[in-house]
Amino acid sequence: MPELKLKFNEKLCATCPTYDCLVRCQYMNIDKDTAKAEMQKMIHNEDSFVLHQCATCYACEEYCKRGNHPFYLITDLQEKRGIFPIPKPLVKQWVNACIPGRRDIQQFWGAKEPVISLCVFPEYVDSIQGKLFEDVSIIMGRYVCCQPGYVHFGNPSIIRERLPRMIENIAKHNFKEVIFFHDECYSAFTSYAPAYGIEVPFKPIHFFDYLYNKLKEHEGEIKLLNIKVAYQRPCTSRLTPKKEHFVDDILSLIGVKRIERKYDRENCLCCAGTIRGQQRYDLFVDVQKRNVEDMVNAGAEYCVFNCPACFNSLSEAVAKKGIKPIMMHDLCKLALGEKTAGWK
Amino acid sequence: MEVIGMDEIYKSLAEIVDEEYVSNRKEELYIYSQDPGMMEPHEPDYVVMPKTTEEVQKIVKLANKEKIPIVPVGGSMSLSGLVIPHRGGIALDLKRMDRVLEVNEKSRHVVVEAGMTQGKLKAYLERRHPDLRHSIPDAPPSATIVGNIVIHGQGRLTQQYGFNSDMVTGLEIVLPTGEVCKIGTCSVSPYWFALAPLPDLAGLFLGWFGTTGVITKLGLKLYPNKKIRDAEVFVVEDPNLVPDIIYRLTHTEMTEDIVLGAQPYPPIFKDIIMIMILITGDSEEEIEFKRRMIWDALRTYIDSKEGGFSMLTPDMKQNLLKMPSDDTTKLADVLKGGGFEYAGPIIPVEKYPETYKKLLELTSKYGITFGHAGRVIGRSHCMMFSFAYPFNRADPDNIERTKKALHETNVASLDIGGVPWKPEVPSQKMIMERMDKNTLELMKRVKKLLDPNGIMNPGNWEAK
Numbered sequence: 001m002p003e004l005k006l007k008f009n010e011k012l013c014a015t016c017p018t019y020d021c022l023v024r025c026q027y028m029n030i031d032k033d034t035a036k037a038e039m040q041k042m043i044h045n046e047d048s049f050v051l052h053q054c055a056t057c058y059a060c061e062e063y064c065k066r067g068n069h070p071f072y073l074i075t076d077l078q079e080k081r082g083i084f085p086i087p088k089p090l091v092k093q094w095v096n097a098c099i100p101g102r103r104d105i106q107q108f109w110g111a112k113e114p115v116i117s118l119c120v121f122p123e124y125v126d127s128i129q130g131k132l133f134e135d136v137s138i139i140m141g142r143y144v145c146c147q148p149g150y151v152h153f154g155n156p157s158i159i160r161e162r163l164p165r166m167i168e169n170i171a172k173h174n175f176k177e178v179i180f181f182h183d184e185c186y187s188a189f190t191s192y193a194p195a196y197g198i199e200v201p202f203k204p205i206h207f208f209d210y211l212y213n214k215l216k217e218h219e220g221e222i223k224l225l226n227i228k229v230a231y232q233r234p235c236t237s238r239l240t241p242k243k244e245h246f247v248d249d250i251l252s253l254i255g256v257k258r259i260e261r262k263y264d265r266e267n268c269l270c271c272a273g274t275i276r277g278q279q280r281y282d283l284f285v286d287v288q289k290r291n292v293e294d295m296v297n298a299g300a301e302y303c304v305f306n307c308p309a310c311f312n313s314l315s316e317a318v319a320k321k322g323i324k325p326i327m328m329h330d331l332c333k334l335a336l337g338e339k340t341a342g343w344k
Numbered sequence: 345m346e347v348i349g350m351d352e353i354y355k356s357l358a359e360i361v362d363e364e365y366v367s368n369r370k371e372e373l374y375i376y377s378q379d380p381g382m383m384e385p386h387e388p389d390y391v392v393m394p395k396t397t398e399e400v401q402k403i404v405k406l407a408n409k410e411k412i413p414i415v416p417v418g419g420s421m422s423l424s425g426l427v428i429p430h431r432g433g434i435a436l437d438l439k440r441m442d443r444v445l446e447v448n449e450k451s452r453h454v455v456v457e458a459g460m461t462q463g464k465l466k467a468y469l470e471r472r473h474p475d476l477r478h479s480i481p482d483a484p485p486s487a488t489i490v491g492n493i494v495i496h497g498q499g500r501l502t503q504q505y506g507f508n509s510d511m512v513t514g515l516e517i518v519l520p521t522g523e524v525c526k527i528g529t530c531s532v533s534p535y536w537f538a539l540a541p542l543p544d545l546a547g548l549f550l551g552w553f554g555t556t557g558v559i560t561k562l563g564l565k566l567y568p569n570k571k572i573r574d575a576e577v578f579v580v581e582d583p584n585l586v587p588d589i590i591y592r593l594t595h596t597e598m599t600e601d602i603v604l605g606a607q608p609y610p611p612i613f614k615d616i617i618m619i620m621i622l623i624t625g626d627s628e629e630e631i632e633f634k635r636r637m638i639w640d641a642l643r644t645y646i647d648s649k650e651g652g653f654s655m656l657t658p659d660m661k662q663n664l665l666k667m668p669s670d671d672t673t674k675l676a677d678v679l680k681g682g683g684f685e686y687a688g689p690i691i692p693v694e695k696y697p698e699t700y701k702k703l704l705e706l707t708s709k710y711g712i713t714f715g716h717a718g719r720v721i722g723r724s725h726c727m728m729f730s731f732a733y734p735f736n737r738a739d740p741d742n743i744e745r746t747k748k749a750l751h752e753t754n755v756a757s758l759d760i761g762g763v764p765w766k767p768e769v770p771s772q773k774m775i776m777e778r779m780d781k782n783t784l785e786l787m788k789r790v791k792k793l794l795d796p797n798g799i800m801n802p803g804n805w806e807a808k
Contacts, residue, residue, distance in 0.1 A: 084649050086649075087650065087652030088581065089581045089651060089652060090579060090652045092615070093613075093616055093654075094612070096611040096612055097610075273655050277655055279639075279653060281636070312655070312657040312658060313655065
């Protein structure tokens with residue numbers, strides 16, 4: 001297979017008036033001149049402190065309003081230069097954990113749309129129940145795992161090696177549309193794949209898009225929740241900001257106020273799971289503390305999560321401060337008078 | 345000497361404990377004939393369940409008089425056939441003797457009867473003395489306190505305070521000749537607070553697998569039960585790093601427990617050694633302080649990227665904090681064949697890499713699956729290294745391969761410089777073959793002195 005190359009426009013970068021990709025970084029203090037110099041170094045395959053200090057939070061992809069791919073450039077170069085942001089045994093564990101399934105999963109055949117992919121989160125099967133999920137089919141496991149997490153680990157070539165196979169696995173079932181529960185999966189198919197010229201022969205639908213439309217179908221049954229929530233954006237939502245409006249659309253529909261706070265929307269902070277994985281313990285504590293304190297100060301009663309990994313990383317910290325952690329679909333179920341499946 | 349008939353023995357036992365608590369029915373003897381391990385089953389002739397020390401005393405006197413083998417039985421959880429009645433006789437099931445006799449809060453110890461289980465004591469302390477705890481082994485809750493002590497078991501507090509048998513404060517024993525004997529301060533005073541400062545006679549009974557007497561009561565140290573427990577998992581690929589990592593961790597004196605694990609499946613665990621580190625505290629600040637000490641202690645390996653702390657999901661953490669852990673129980677039936685055996689030599693910590701490599705070599709050679717767990721004992725004074733082999737009892741080939749692997753594991757453990765823990769009879773023989781001759785002779789003399797008729801759990805620790 002020919003090497004898949006990143007579509008990165010060097011000229012576009014060289015003429016950038018802001019260098020917001022690095023200037024707005026939450027974890028490095030970089031002025032515009034330094035940002036320009038460091039970007040030029042990286043474009044020319046040279047070492048840069050950015051490669052060593054990057055928290056791999058994906059935010060630079062969103063800050064770049066010109067549609068270039070600074071984050072993918074950074075992670076490709078980390079790999080090229082052998083810079084491991086995360087200790088080698090942890091990388092090995094996750095490389096092994098998501099080895100693409102070799103066998104076809106029999107029960108996927110004949111699965112009727114709508115189809116929801118749960119990626120590698122079988123623990124959420126119990127929660128995909130109730131009015132919002134009547135008649136859905138679920139696919140999950142290593143057979144359909146989208147693999148984009150390796151941008152955190154300094155070995156993104158694994159994504160390019162495995163993603164086409166995942167696409168093939170899904171495509172051979174002839175699904176027209178697939179709903180992706182995991183934001184990272186959706187972003188892999190709608191951002192990462194096109195950035196490397198990988199074709200996706202089905203239409204990826206974001207889980208929140210599906211939730212919103214199902215809620216609309218049940219609008220008459222919604223009991224407004226009248227609560228204040230903080231929303232924890234996942235890192236991959238930086239890759240696909242166009243679908244972010246669904247968060248507000250859903251919350252508005254179920255009578256939930258998304259509190260105004262410092263670390264939300266484009267200024268959001270990472271859940272810090274990856275930062276912990278990078279073994280930067282002080283930064284991990286600092287980021288989570290600032291984030292949670294911000295939620296507390298703004299009066300959040302719940303912290304709403306999109307991504308299971310964020311939930312795993314941050315739920316304990318928010319719960320200790322009296323804020324209830326909840327996944328978005330569970331919040332929607334509450335609005336329909338249904339019970340959540342419990343804390344996983 | 346007149347040998348009375350079998351029915352007479354049954355009648356005598358029934359007179360001692362009431363007919364309800366004695367049996368020679370086939371279906372009940374079957375239960376006492378085996379454990380899940382590799383040792384050949386053998387039925388006792390009688391099962392008897394005494395309620396008091398006096399009843400135990402009468403049963404032992406009867407057995408000694410009639411020269412009938414007698415095997416004290418706790419939870420039957422050793423997996424190495426230590427309470428299989430190899431020569432028949434009486435299975436002395438102590439489960440009815442399960443009372444807490446005393447908890448001394450200020451001196452932090454408890455006195456229990458011999459059938460007290462780990463689960464019951466844990467529940468008792470949680471309910472009545474929530475500031476106190478004992479060192480719970482990762483055995484099923486039905487394992488008994490005394491059973492764990494007589495095999496030199498380990499538990500959650502072993503890394504801080506040594507083998508669970510180091511936590512004994514006193515014993516009440518029925519000697520094979522029927523005398524009731526107290527060991528420790530309880531032999532002089534009403535209090536069961538320590539074995540010292542008297543001559544230490546507890547060693548005549550600990551580690552002997554019930555071959556020198558029947559423990560009927562036990563004094564056991566209790567420890568502070570902190571309000572919060574938390575966990576970290578440090579992962580490495582290279583077994584050569586493990587001894588130094590353990591050394592650094594134990595140097596902090598901040599950990600409740602350090603447990604190691606490795607297994608080939610699922611793929612996320614392949615070729616990875618996990619070091620589970622438990623910490624406790626009465627406040628979040630205490631936990632945070634200890635966590636930072638632990639992270640700092642391993643900074644060298646983090647910076648070199650050779651090791652790192654895992655991100656734990658809430659359910660992973662919950663699993664790690666379970667007391668007892670049920671991981672071993674889950675592994676035990678992974679092949680769905682009802683067979684499970686493990687050799688768990690006690691080794692010097694520096695021998696970890698060599699032992700780990702041997703584990704991989706043997707499981708590869710015999711094509712069997714494995715689970716490995718290890719527990720640090722004391723401040724890196726030694727460790728238990730388990731080679732756990734689940735097997736399928738319905739698959740003769742699998743049994744044969746596992747048996748060979750187990751034999752080689754025990755040989756290798758001794759070659760490496762370790763000593764098999766709670767060894768089954770063939771392994772006991774291996775140990776005694778390598779034992780210093782004068783030590784072996786001393787063991788023989790002690791055994792002969794205490795059990796002149798050789799009635800106590802025969803087959804075990806039989807020095808020829």
